[in-house]
Amino acid sequence: MSPVIEVTDAAFGYAGQPVVSHVTFRLDPGEVVAVLGPNGSGKSTLIKGLVGLTEELGGTTTILGQPLAQAERGLVGYVPQRHTLGTSVRASVAEIVGTGRVAFMSMWRPWARNPARSRQAVARALDLVGLGDRADADVSALSGGQQRRVLIARALATSPEVLIMDEPTAGVDHGNQLVLAGVLERLKARGTTMLIVTHELDALATVVDRVVVIEDGRLTYDGPADSLPPGGTRGHHHDHDDEDTGESAGAPVIPTARIDLGGPRA
Numbered sequence: 001m002s003p004v005i006e007v008t009d010a011a012f013g014y015a016g017q018p019v020v021s022h023v024t025f026r027l028d029p030g031e032v033v034a035v036l037g038p039n040g041s042g043k044s045t046l047i048k049g050l051v052g053l054t055e056e057l058g059g060t061t062t063i064l065g066q067p068l069a070q071a072e073r074g075l076v077g078y079v080p081q082r083h084t085l086g087t088s089v090r091a092s093v094a095e096i097v098g099t100g101r102v103a104f105m106s107m108w109r110p111w112a113r114n115p116a117r118s119r120q121a122v123a124r125a126l127d128l129v130g131l132g133d134r135a136d137a138d139v140s141a142l143s144g145g146q147q148r149r150v151l152i153a154r155a156l157a158t159s160p161e162v163l164i165m166d167e168p169t170a171g172v173d174h175g176n177q178l179v180l181a182g183v184l185e186r187l188k189a190r191g192t193t194m195l196i197v198t199h200e201l202d203a204l205a206t207v208v209d210r211v212v213v214i215e216d217g218r219l220t221y222d223g224p225a226d227s228l229p230p231g232g233t234r235g236h237h238h239d240h241d242d243e244d245t246g247e248s249a250g251a252p253v254i255p256t257a258r259i260d261l262g263g264p265r266a
C-alpha cells in the first residue's frame with residue numbers, strides 16, 4: 001500500500017533553523033495516527049510543515065508520492081490549533097466552510113468554480129460534522145465546540161486525502177470532547193486518513209490506531225498507544241470554554257483513498 005504521507009529523515013523549522021529533525025514515519029491510507037509529546041517539543045512545527053506552513057529544511061517528505069514542495073493543493077486538509085472563530089466574524093457557517101474550497105479556485109480549474117458543486121461539497125462536509133442544519137446560521141452564534149466542527153468541515157470541503165488536525169479537542173469541555181471524538185469516529189469509519197496532534201489521547205482512544213511521540217524535536221516513539229513508554233503523553237492544555245450536546249457514531253473501518261464526501265470532487 002503506498003503511503004499517503006511519507007517522511008524520511010525530515011527537518012522542519014523557522015528562518016532556516018530546524019525545530020524538528022531526523023523525523024521518519026509514514027501514514028498509510030485509512031490510518032489514524034496521534035502525535036503526542038511535551039509542550040514545545042515541535043509537534044505543531046512538524047504538522048505545519050506537512051501543509052507548507054513551516055520551512056522544510058531537510059530529508060524527504062512526500063504526499064501521495066509527490067514531493068511536498070510540489071504536492072497538489074487540497075490534498076491535505078488542515079485544522080489549526082486553538083482556533084475557534086470567535087464572536088467577531090460576521091459570516092454564515094456555509095460561507096466559512098466554503099473558504100476551504102479556495103484551493104480549487106485556481107485559473108487551472110475553471111470547472112471547480114461551479115457554485116452548485118461547491119454548495120454540495122459544503123453541505124456534505126457540514127453533514128459529516130453533524131452541522132447540516134446550521135449552514136445558514138451566523139457562525140458567531142455557535143458554541144466553541146461547534147465552531148471547531150465548522151473548521152473541520154472547512155478542511156473537509158476539498159475532499160482532501162488526509163486530514164491533519166492540531167489539538168482538535170483542546171479547550172473544550174468533556175461533553176464537547178465526546179462530540180468531537182464522535183465526529184472523528186465517523187470520519188474514521190469512512191476511511192479518512194488522519195494525523196492528529198493531541199494531549200488528550202484518552203478522549204480519542206477509540207479513533208487512534210497508532211501514536212508517534214515527538215520529544216525535543218525528535219521522534220522518539222512510533223507504535224501502538226498501549227505500548228507507550230511512561231511519560232510519552234506529557235504536556236497538556238486546560239482551557240475549557242464552551243458546552244454542547246452529545247453525539248457519537250461508530251462503524252467498521254473501511255480504508256479508502258480520497259475523503260469521499262459522497263459526490264463529485266471539486
Ligand SMILES: Nc1ncnc2c1ncn2[C@@H]1O[C@H](COP(=O)(O)OP(=O)(O)OP(=O)(O)O)[C@@H](O)[C@H]1O
Binds near residue numbers: 040235
Ligand atoms: N513562528 C515561529 N518562529 C520561531 N520559532 C517558533 C515559531 N513557532 C514555534 N516556534 C518554536 O518552535 C518550538 C516548538 O514549538 P511547537 O509549537 O512546534 O511545539 P508543540 O509541541 O506543538 O507545543 P504545544 O504542545 O505547546 O502546542 C518552540 O521552541 C517554539 O518556540
